[in-house]
Amino acid sequence: MPFTADSPLVTDVVLSPNHEPRRAAIDMLLLHYTGMESTDEALQRLASPEAKVSSHYLVRQNGAVVQLVPEARRAYHAGVSSWDGETDINSRSIGIEIANPGHDFGCPPYPEEQVAAVVGLCRDILTRHAIRAERVLAHSDVAPARKRDPGEWFFWRELAEAGIGLWVPPHPAMPGRGLAPGDSGEAVLALQQSLARYGYDLVPTGTFDAKTRDVVAAFQRHFRPARVDGLADPSTLATLDDLTAARTARAS
Numbered sequence: 167m168p169f170t171a172d173s174p175l176v177t178d179v180v181l182s183p184n185h186e187p188r189r190a191a192i193d194m195l196l197l198h199y200t201g202m203e204s205t206d207e208a209l210q211r212l213a214s215p216e217a218k219v220s221s222h223y224l225v226r227q228n229g230a231v232v233q234l235v236p237e238a239r240r241a242y243h244a245g246v247s248s249w250d251g252e253t254d255i256n257s258r259s260i261g262i263e264i265a266n267p268g269h270d271f272g273c274p275p276y277p278e279e280q281v282a283a284v285v286g287l288c289r290d291i292l293t294r295h296a297i298r299a300e301r302v303l304a305h306s307d308v309a310p311a312r313k314r315d316p317g318e319w320f321f322w323r324e325l326a327e328a329g330i331g332l333w334v335p336p337h338p339a340m341p342g343r344g345l346a347p348g349d350s351g352e353a354v355l356a357l358q359q360s361l362a363r364y365g366y367d368l369v370p371t372g373t374f375d376a377k378t379r380d381v382v383a384a385f386q387r388h389f390r391p392a393r394v395d396g397l398a399d400p401s402t403l404a405t406l407d408d409l410t411a412a413r414t415a416r417a418s
């Protein structure tokens with residue numbers, strides 16, 4: 167093996183050349199899909215010096231876990247991103263790439279074996295690092311305008327049931343209009359403040375602009391996936407309120 171795996175769940179070690187020293191302590195776990203039809207091609211890309219991308223782990227569809235970068239090192243998976251005022255997400259996070267072809271290939275489901283392996287790996291990582299529940303995030307959470315992974319069909323509920331991440335049951339569709347692009351005023355300001363306080367990269371302005379829509383869509387992908395359209399309908403607003411309350415309850 168090119169280096170000693172950090173987790174006993176690792177079945178294969180393939181060293182990626184794409185890593186460097188961290189500039190901050192680990193306090194985030196970031197989940198991705200590979201977005202490629204072939205897992206082997208995704209693995210090759212994550213280990214290619216030209217691509218300049220990498221992740222700490224890749225979980226195959228059959229549940230096999232490959233480690234590419236030691237956890238102590240900074241891998242290149244987040245790109246331009248931001249959470250809770252921090253922009254060097256790579257320095258603070260462990261990145262897991264989960265083999266799934268993604269939106270461009272019809273959003274195929276994550277197989278059961280793969281879900282179980284990701285649950286196991288996350289639990290194992292969380293025993294070794296102090297990562298708060300609300301900092302187990304999607305790539306789309308930290309880069310809402312650029313990224314959609316790991317997708318609105320991702321298994322956040324299963325992770326939460328295993329004690330991983332902060333998640334609340336989404337509210338079903340409710341009557342009413344809510345807030346939409348072009349709206350402005352106190353209610354929009356309150357929505358933006360709520361999303362920004364949770365960690366999303368959004369400056370509250372009181373105007374529902376394109377950036378607000380991207381962030382609302384990212385929130386929906388993770389927390390209210392039944393409809394991802396960036397419109398803050400009543401069910402989205404109610405789910406955000408529940409999530410904020412759950413976070414406050416944890417913090418106190």
Ligand SMILES: [Zn+2]
Nearest residue numbers: 198199305315
């Ligand atoms: Zn990603």
